[in-house]
Each structure stands twice: as C-alpha cells, then as structure tokens.
Amino acid sequence: MSETLSPTIVKARSGLAKRLTGSDAIIIYILIAVVIVSMISVRFFASTLTVGFLSIQVIPILLIAMPMALVIISGEIDLSVASIAGLTSAVMGVLWRDSGWDIGIVILVSVLVGVVCGVFNGFLITTLGLPSLAVTIGTLALYRGLALVVIGDQKVANFPKELNTFVLSKIGTTGIPVVMIFVVIIIAFFAVLLHFTPFGRGLYALGFSKEAATFVGIRVGQAKFWLFVGTGVVSSIVGVFLTLRLASAGPDNGTGMELSVIAAVLLGGVSIFGGKGSIPGVVGGVLLIGVLTYSLRLAKVPETALIIVTGSLLVLSVVAPSIVSWARERLRLARVHRVVQQTPSSGSPHA
Amino acid sequence: MSIDTLRPPAHAEHSGPLHAVRGFFRAREIPVAGALVVLVIITTLINPRFLSPQSMKDLMLNATIVIILAVGQALVIITENVDLSIGSILGLVAFGTGTLFNAWPGVPIPVVFLGGMLFGAVLGAINGFLVTAAKVPALVITLGTMYIFRGILTSWAGSKQYFSGDNPKAFGNLSVDVFLGIPIITIVAIVVVIAVGIFMHSVRAGRDLYAIGSDRDAARLFGIAVGPRVLAAFIASGALTGLAGVLYTSRYNSVGALTGSGLELDVVAAVVVGGVAISGGTGTVFGAAIGAVLLSTITSSLTATRVDKFWQQAFVGMLILAAIIVDRAVSVRNARKLRVSESRDV
Numbered sequence: 001m002s003e004t005l006s007p008t009i010v011k012a013r014s015g016l017a018k019r020l021t022g023s024d025a026i027i028i029y030i031l032i033a034v035v036i037v038s039m040i041s042v043r044f045f046a047s048t049l050t051v052g053f054l055s056i057q058v059i060p061i062l063l064i065a066m067p068m069a070l071v072i073i074s075g076e077i078d079l080s081v082a083s084i085a086g087l088t089s090a091v092m093g094v095l096w097r098d099s100g101w102d103i104g105i106v107i108l109v110s111v112l113v114g115v116v117c118g119v120f121n122g123f124l125i126t127t128l129g130l131p132s133l134a135v136t137i138g139t140l141a142l143y144r145g146l147a148l149v150v151i152g153d154q155k156v157a158n159f160p161k162e163l164n165t166f167v168l169s170k171i172g173t174t175g176i177p178v179v180m181i182f183v184v185i186i187i188a189f190f191a192v193l194l195h196f197t198p199f200g201r202g203l204y205a206l207g208f209s210k211e212a213a214t215f216v217g218i219r220v221g222q223a224k225f226w227l228f229v230g231t232g233v234v235s236s237i238v239g240v241f242l243t244l245r246l247a248s249a250g251p252d253n254g255t256g257m258e259l260s261v262i263a264a265v266l267l268g269g270v271s272i273f274g275g276k277g278s279i280p281g282v283v284g285g286v287l288l289i290g291v292l293t294y295s296l297r298l299a300k301v302p303e304t305a306l307i308i309v310t311g312s313l314l315v316l317s318v319v320a321p322s323i324v325s326w327a328r329e330r331l332r333l334a335r336v337h338r339v340v341q342q343t344p345s346s347g348s349p350h351a
Numbered sequence: 352m353s354i355d356t357l358r359p360p361a362h363a364e365h366s367g368p369l370h371a372v373r374g375f376f377r378a379r380e381i382p383v384a385g386a387l388v389v390l391v392i393i394t395t396l397i398n399p400r401f402l403s404p405q406s407m408k409d410l411m412l413n414a415t416i417v418i419i420l421a422v423g424q425a426l427v428i429i430t431e432n433v434d435l436s437i438g439s440i441l442g443l444v445a446f447g448t449g450t451l452f453n454a455w456p457g458v459p460i461p462v463v464f465l466g467g468m469l470f471g472a473v474l475g476a477i478n479g480f481l482v483t484a485a486k487v488p489a490l491v492i493t494l495g496t497m498y499i500f501r502g503i504l505t506s507w508a509g510s511k512q513y514f515s516g517d518n519p520k521a522f523g524n525l526s527v528d529v530f531l532g533i534p535i536i537t538i539v540a541i542v543v544v545i546a547v548g549i550f551m552h553s554v555r556a557g558r559d560l561y562a563i564g565s566d567r568d569a570a571r572l573f574g575i576a577v578g579p580r581v582l583a584a585f586i587a588s589g590a591l592t593g594l595a596g597v598l599y600t601s602r603y604n605s606v607g608a609l610t611g612s613g614l615e616l617d618v619v620a621a622v623v624v625g626g627v628a629i630s631g632g633t634g635t636v637f638g639a640a641i642g643a644v645l646l647s648t649i650t651s652s653l654t655a656t657r658v659d660k661f662w663q664q665a666f667v668g669m670l671i672l673a674a675i676i677v678d679r680a681v682s683v684r685n686a687r688k689l690r691v692s693e694s695r696d697v
Contacts, residue, residue, distance in 0.1 A: 077490075079616075130675050130676065130679055131628075133490075133629050135672065135675060137619055138668050138671035138672040138675060140616065140668070141668035142665055142672065145662070145665025148661040148663075149665055152661055256613070259435075259497075263494060266491055272490060272491050273488070302506065304502050304503075306502070307498050307502035308499050308503065308506075309502075310498050311494075311497065311502060312495070312499060314491065314495035314498065315495035319487060319492075322484075322486055
C-alpha cells in the first residue's frame, strides 16, 4: 500500500513546481522576506548606501562560498581557506614592500600562493588519501603560521591609493561596487561549472557515493584535486581583495572566516554529507546572513544577538529538514493506517 | 574479526610477553610520546634551564586545561563526531564561575566544581540531543551552537571581566600550590585522564563508543544503543569542558566574553596529533592527552630555544599533518598485514 501512495505524490510535484518549493527556493523566499521587512521597518535600510556597504561586506564570503559549495557537494571540506587568504595578504604585503615590482605582478604572484596552497591540500587529500577535515585543520594552522613567518606582526599599508579607491568605487549612482562585476563573473563560472558541465554533475555523484562515481567513470582523485586548487585560488583572490579594501596587509586578515563561509554554504541548502546543493541556494544563503547582519546592525541590535542569529539559522537549516521529513513520515503512516483500517470495514472483495 | 579489531592495539596480538611488548611499541601513542621526549631533550640541550622546577611547573600548568579538553573531545571524536562548541562552553562556564564567586563569595569550592561540570554537561547535552535526534552531522550542529553559546556569553558578559583578584584565595591557589612538585590542577587533569582512560579501555560502555565510531550500522545491529551512547559522549565532553572552564578561572588572570574563543581547533588538533583518527573508532584518551602536552610544550620550547615566535603556529600545522600521515601509513600497513594473515588462515 505504501509503495503505491508515495510515487504519485512525488510524480505530481515535478519540474517547475519542484523548483519553486525546493530548499534553495525557500532560502531565497526568506531572503526576499527579510529584505522587504528590513526596508519597511529599519530606518535608512532602503538606500543605495545599503547596497554598497552590504556588497563590500559579503564579497569575501560570497567568493569563497562558491568553490566551497563544490567541495562540500563532493563530500569533502576545506577549513584552510581563511588562512590561505591571510598568507596571500602577508606575501603581497612583503612583496610590495621589498621587491619593488609593479603592483600587477605582485598581485599575480600573490594569487600563485593560493595555487600552491591548493595543490598541497589536494596532494595530501587525493594522492595520499587523507581525510580532508583533518588535513585542512593542519593546513589551517600551517598557512596562518607561514603568514606570521612571512610578515611577522607588522603591517604593510602603503599600497597605491588608486587601487583602494577602485575597490571601493561604485557603478554610477546604483551603489553597486565595480568589483561586483568580477564577483558575478566568478559566480557564473561556478554555477555553469556545477550545473551544466559533466565535471560538475559528476561532483554530485562523487558526493553521493565515491565507489559508484568511480564505477561510472569519474576520475575521483583528479576531480577532487582540482576542487582544492579552486578553493586555494579563490581564497587567494579574496586575500588580495581584503588587502586592497583595508589598504593593509597583515598576518591576521580573514581570521575565522572559514566557519562563516561554511555556515553560509550549509544554510544555502548544501548537504554536509555531500551530493546535494546548488549555486543559487548558496548565493541566497550568503546574502541572507549578510542582509540579516546588516539590517540588525542598522536597527542597533547588539552585535551579540547577531552571532546568536547566525548560529540559530545554521542549526535550524539542518534540523528543519529532519523535522519536516519526520512529520511527513508520520502523516504518511497515519494515512496508510487509515486506508488499511477502512479496507475491511468497506467490505472489499479481497478482504 | 571485527570484534578483534575493536580491541586496543596492545591486546590485538595473541597473548604472551613478546607480543605484549611488540604491541606496546606498535601503539599509536608511542610515536607521539617519542616526539615529546625528543622535543624535551633537544630543548634542554640548547637551554638547560628548560627543565628547572619553575619551568617544569609552567609547562604542566599550560598543558592542564588542554589535556582535559582533549580527553573530552577524544570521547566525541572516537564516536565519529566532533564538538566545535567547546571553546564557547569553556567561556560560558569560566565566566559563570567568576559570576558565582562575585555573587556568593563564600561558596564552597567543591560546589563551584560541581556547578561548572553540571553547566557544561547541560550545554553538551544540547549538542548531543540535536545530533542524535535530528541525525545531522555534529560538525554542523556544534558549529551552530558554537556561535549560539558564544553569543549568549557575549550578551551576558558584555564588556565585564572578572579578575583573579576577585576570586577567593584558596581557589586561585589551586594553580599555585604543588603536591610532589605537581600543581594541584594538573593532578586533577591526570586523574581525569587515568579515570576516563580506564573507562574507555575496560568498561562495556566505553568499548561501545569505539564500536559506534568504527561502524555505526554494525554497532546498531549488534544491539548497541547508538543514540544514547553518543548523547552520553557529548554530555561527558561538556562536563569535562565545564571542569576545564572552572580550572581556567583559577589559572588565568581574567575571564570575559572572549574567553576560550578559537580553542576548539587547537583541541581537535591535539586529539588528532595524539593518534585519535578523525574518522572515529581508533585512538585512546592517553594519546589525546599526550598530543595536548606535545602541542603546549612546543610553544614553550620554541620560546626557550629562542626560535622566532612566529614559527610556532607553522610548527603546529606541520605536526598535525605529520601525525595524520604517520597514522595513515600505520593503518595501511596494518590493513596489508591483516590481508596477508587472513589469506593464510584460509
């Protein structure tokens, strides 16, 4: 009986309807609701200034969340991202201070730091087959430590002024920062990579079952290796961005960001077990945390409440699906129970 | 076979003194303890004052809090979970201890310890309940509760701090007085390590934690109450973190909103360095404790040998990676050996 009931329900909710009620759609609905409520109830929220401040604030997390989503979908994790950003910042500061190179070359070499860090993570995880959680806790300490070794406790702050102004510049009167264009390109790149290429589709298979993915011909090791190189490169770009935005290179840039990124990605509907999640959902998750933080801060809610909200959102986002599926199962059992009870009383022939 | 592999390495071999010795040297704790001994010897050769009584006392005091945290974390990691909220729990309990002394200056010290452990246990129970009831990975839940507990602490504490001068003298003396050259709070830590170590080695419930970490489904089929056991591991970890929080208030100068933040990854690192696999099912709390001592000793020995203090964290990172790689090499070798011996049996 139960077998005949459930497929019809699933079949009825296909295509567009499914997309409109999926978990990433729900995140986006909540995001829209939060934006509308903030616009109505929080003074000064509905202005172009908001757009500017908000984007500058969420860009680092938004950027790293992209490759991180892919890594988590494939069933791994990378905790070393913030440390890579810090190391990049430190290297960039020292190169700019001591080498006398053009800032363009300095930035290019700094991004290479991310490539090297990513390759090292990838090597340990795929070639040696070590668990990514443990490896990246190690490289979290190692890369942050190297940042300290490179720059010590100094700061380098004499970067060209034009670059800082460029990072903070806005497109016309919209309030949208110019760098947002690059961010959108990177988001689009990862969205296409994940949703429309065989490589990206393979990641879902990989996260779902590594053995099965191997059997259908996905090069598991290679795919994972490139994912970690990807998080390395993007983390480095964020390191450069943070350095230019703060106009200061130091060893502690981006400290603690890894957990905020992971919180945003998971809130965006990516399953920590792997195999589930989407880029629009992740973007929604990042923006939701960003908008909530910003509007609560604007409404003069103390900083401490913000941390509680972030944490509760994270817990809720993972506990809610469990509660929903538990409730669904209960309802289904109740219905089956009813049907079974009714059958004999209606005097059907096969009773 | 699966039951044999659940036993600690020292007993995995057939009985007999030779096997026992061989098993002892194959135990995962040995390389870590060896690294610790080598570290202490090298440091002492460079700077003989490293082993002076005062320096020894500082070494032990610095390691105490991390040892207790590592023991609690090891319990959770052995069940293939992780608790990232311990830094926040420690902060809450430490600040709570300060508040308690402030509100009730004459409170008996045992009551403070009991209260702190109870508070920690309640917070651990929240984690454990969410993990077991919602069947969501502990990494996510405890990441969330890490933020929530920290948020509660910061709104509770605000900019307020309690200083060691505010506490009764007898309480502060716990981390000053020594017994046989060992500070009192370090003795507490050693007792904890031995008690939990024996529990994990010899008590049914302790062995169950290993079974759950090795293969949860098999453990369930075997009739082990997986949910309650994991919940208990989280409660125990919370209670030990609470104990560490009370000791923290005794040991350090001040407690406030930021107390214990960032501690979680240090403790996980110590546990991993101590040979407890992050994938669960293996390792001992003795190993975790030695890992904690090793990590805190590195800091002191870098200072003692006048190595640039900036290298400290990089060393810790390399050590963690080395520990994981060694661990992997050992388990690959063991698996191969197992395959050979099994095929011989057939």
